[in-house]
Amino acid sequence: MHPILFEAGSVTVYTYGFFIALGAVLGGLYMWRQGKKEFGLTFDQANTLFVLLIIAGVVGGKLFVLFEQPSYYLSNLTKLFSGSGFVFYGSLLTAIPVMLWYFKKQRIPTLAMLDVMAVVTCIVHGFGRIGCFNAGCCYGIPTDSIFGVVFFDQLCQARPLNVALHPTQLYEATLIFGILIFLLIYKSHKKFDGQLFILYLIIYASGRSVLEMLRGDLERGFVIQDWLSNSQFISVLVTALAIYFYVKLNRKAKLKHH
Secondary structure, three states, X not given: OOOEEEEEOOEEEEHHHHHHHHHHHHHHHHHHHHHHHHHOOXXXXXXXXXXXXXXXXXXXXXXXXXXXXXXXXXXXXXXXXXXXXXXXXXXXXXXXXXXXXXXHHOOOOHHHHHHHHHHHHHHHHHHHHHHHHHXXXXXXXXXXXXXXXXXXXXXXXXXXXXXXXXXXXXXXXXHHXXXXXXXXXXXXXXXXXXXXXXXXXXXXXXXXXXXXXXXXXXXXXXXXXXXXXXXXXXXXXXXXXXHHHHHHHHHHHHHHOO
């Protein structure tokens, strides 16, 4: 669509990076505001957590990119360190242990804060997918559907150009913002701490598994070629683990109230 937002002299602002930054700022503000309201989270704590998660997100996202296409990126290291090219699951699975460590270190209620972070993740990820759409990455397969979108710009990563493709980036953004709205509505009705984060994982991973069937970027990697992508495999594992912890925490909450 529009991989370059604008250029000012020698400075180029990419749309992908802009939306990632916008999501990060909005997510960070929500994290600080909600954390302060619920747990007395200080600005310094929120700022440190924000920086740690940015580092974890970048490192994890890039490591998974390297894992998916090791031969290509090892021979094109500059591509690995470019502004685009992140694997969301890599960022998420790296960020979770960092969050758990920091919450324990700062004595922040872990499960309750994870519920806050579920909302934060949706904000950052949702805007990130809009960035993906503009960059043309994470594109879909060709379609005759009325939803098909044609990419013309040579700088877009989508292929083939000039052919209607499923806008899987927008499908996923819709899924994520839908989860965000649900979490914001349901948070005052949650039955136990950690419920929002677990529900986020279950709904997102399940939806992601379905959307993967419409993805056209075959370079993202497969566990079983053309049948089970890396992200679908991770989605299955995440869903199974999330359901296990949901049942466990729900049972514990029921016993506590009896």
